[in-house]
Amino acid sequence: MSQRILVWDLPTRIFHWMLVLSFTGAFLTGESERWRDFHVLFGYTVLGLVTFRLIWGVIGSRYSRFSEFVRNPVYVIRYLVQLVRRHERHSVGHNPLGAFAILLLLLLGIASGISGWAVYEEIDSDWLEAFHNLTSTAMLVVVFIHITGVLFSSYFHGENLIIAMITGKKRGRTDQGISTSHPLITMLLLTALIGFWIFAWPGVKR
Numbered sequence: 083m084s085q086r087i088l089v090w091d092l093p094t095r096i097f098h099w100m101l102v103l104s105f106t107g108a109f110l111t112g113e114s115e116r117w118r119d120f121h122v123l124f125g126y127t128v129l130g131l132v133t134f135r136l137i138w139g140v141i142g143s144r145y146s147r148f149s150e151f152v153r154n155p156v157y158v159i160r161y162l163v164q165l166v167r168r169h170e171r172h173s174v175g176h177n178p179l180g181a182f183a184i185l186l187l188l189l190l191g192i193a194s195g196i197s198g199w200a201v202y203e204e205i206d207s208d209w210l211e212a213f214h215n216l217t218s219t220a221m222l223v224v225v226f227i228h229i230t231g232v233l234f235s236s237y238f239h240g241e242n243l244i245i246a247m248i249t250g251k252k253r254g255r256t257d258q259g260i261s262t263s264h265p266l267i268t269m270l271l272l273t274a275l276i277g278f279w280i281f282a283w284p285g286v287k288r
């Protein structure tokens with residue numbers, strides 16, 4: 083019997099919403115010289131969050147692990163065909179297509195963060211700046227695809243995935259749920275985040 087079970091642990095949820103915040107912040111401040119320090123702060127936060135997520139993808143709880151949602155491209159294409167025919171199955175964790183967009187976002191986050199750091203450190207080269215612009219714009223495009231996918235999937239499966247990314251709970255069998263939200267790792271992640279912001283917040287004299 084299907085009921086609400088815990089699928090997303092707390093570190094994954096905090097990672098997600100902090101990534102939304104820092105990506106949006108970095109994007110909005112990217113063009114302006116005046117907001118440069120904030121752009122750098124948000125950019126480093128994206129880089130730190132994605133690094134955390136790469137580690138959590140190996141040691142985290144069941145549905146956050148790469149081994150649970152990284153599929154070979156044939157599987158993704160098969161899922162796409164099922165989706166078009168409306169025969170796709172409900173996924174307890176990420177669906178194969180959504181997972182593909184998520185991997186792209188993580189890769190682009192790393193590429194954009196590292197190239198941004200190199201541009202900021204004046205490792206002078208025009209192509210680095212062009213690469214930084216390209217990866218950030220590509221990330222924005224994938225974010226729109228990601229949000230569209232989330233909305234469609236929520237509608238067709240009658241399950242609000244946005245609420246699920248807040249509460250951590252989705253539909254499933256009791257034996258499919260995870261048993262802990264990892265409060266200790268959550269504390270460490272939040273401490274690192276808040277500590278970094280206090281330390282690096284623009285305009286604070288130390």
Ligand code: HEM
Pocket residue numbers: 094097098101102105106135146175176177180184187188225228229232243244245247
């Ligand atoms: C307000 C806009 C957004 C909403 C409503 C949203 C919603 C969601 C939802 C519901 C999921 C879970 C999907 C599933 O059930 O398989 C998810 C996962 C994810 N989203 Fe978003 N998202 C938003 C913006 C973003 C942005 C801006 C980024 C990156 C810059 C992003 C990156 C990710 C990543 C990496 C995951 C995978 C989470 C994990 O496994 O760690 N999202 N998002």
